[in-house]
Amino acid sequence: MENRKVRLRPFVVRMPSGDRYWTVLDEDGLVPIAEVDEFLRHVRFGRDQAESMTATYAGAIRLFLVWCARSGLDWRECAGRLGSFMFWLRHARLDGDPVVPGPGQQPVRGPRRVNTVLAGVREFLKHQVTVGNAPVAVLAMLYEVADDRDLPVEVRGEASGPRYYARARHRSAVPNAPVDRASDDEVVALLLACRTARDRLIVLLMARAGLRRGEAVGLRREDIHFVVDARHLGCSVPGSHLHVVRRDNGSGAWAKSRRSRAVPVDFLVVQAFDQYAVERARCTEAAFSDMVLVNLARPPAGAPVKPGAVNELLVRLSRRAGLERVVHPHSLRHAFATNVVEAGAAIDEVQQLLGHRSVTSTQVYLHPSPQRLRAAVDRVGSLVEGARS
Secondary structure, three states, rough: OOOOOOOEEEEEEEEEOOOOOEEEOOOOOOOOOOHHHEEEEHHHHHOOHHHHHHHHHHHHHHHHHHHHHHHOOOOOOOHHHHHHHHHHHHHHOOOOOOOOOOOOOOOOOHHHHHHHHHHHHHHHHHHHHHOOOOOHHHHHHHEEEEEEEHOOHHHOOOOOOOOEEEEEEEOOOOOOOOOOOOHHHHHHHHHOOOOHHHHHHHHHHHHHOOOOOOHHOEEHHHEOOOEEHHHOOOOOOEEOEEEEOOOOOOOOOOOOOOOOOEEEOHHHHHHHHHHHHHHHOHHHHHHHEEEOOOOOOOOOOOOOOHHHHHHOOOOOOOOOOOOOOOOOOOHHHHHHHHHHHOOOHHHOHHHHHHHHHHHHHHHHHHOOOOHHHHHHHHHHHOOOHHHHH
């Protein structure tokens, strides 16, 4: 394999309408690579996916094309060599250094990152087969036929016989580690570290309603139904709740799923929202925004909070609270899901609350924590107590 440097780079394109998507520029850094650009425009506008999705795909395809170029192969010929690509992903950097992993050397990319890149490459190659830029034989190199007998019982459905589906041939094994959830103590510490009602509401929307960061900052005032009976609003969902709706908010905030969902909220979220409403009313510029979460102190005042600002907020709160680690947005969402499962919710209920398209994404929360396993054993009681009874 050649180790010459290949200068491809992701690039964000702003359309006249204001919509944006990411593409990949050629080695001169001036022109988008035609096949890649067409695919990413299709993802953004044909599939109505978020800008962030095109950014993820652009980064993945860039790595694939760099590897193809260093291998001296056309990308159409590389679908059958994704095993070698996976090895390169784990150990190679983009500075031209040779791939010579030694004993004890840490991989450059972990298994989750490798699988994310592979998913983007598969989508790119599938699209090229669809539009006729790659032979149909590429699909057989990407997928193999499998059945659902190795899937959890909750995922198989009610069909008596096995169901067949196309399974990706190349996938890096991910360690079966516990879900990275924020503990209840960490959530309380973050809330105590908040200095504004808006910041408390942001934390609670993720930790007590399970929203993704993009869903939280993408809420509009019309999505908030914090009333006992919302029928006068044209909504039949009982109790206080909010609606997660997929729309382009212009700030990079997107709901991941196309399917809208209603999420019930508890009194903590309602109370935090009421306190924030008083705080927001003091900002004159906020009155002109339909977004729920807006800038109140930072300029431009009244502008929607961006997804990246949520990460920055949690970094500040984690340090201010004296936590041993930085709590990330998804850790708060995981905390909500785990608490709901441990409270006895069924898997379909958790799936609906989280907005998962497939129940397999929800399956991870069914793995019991060490505390639940300890409690299960303690509930059995001792043999002596059983004999006495």
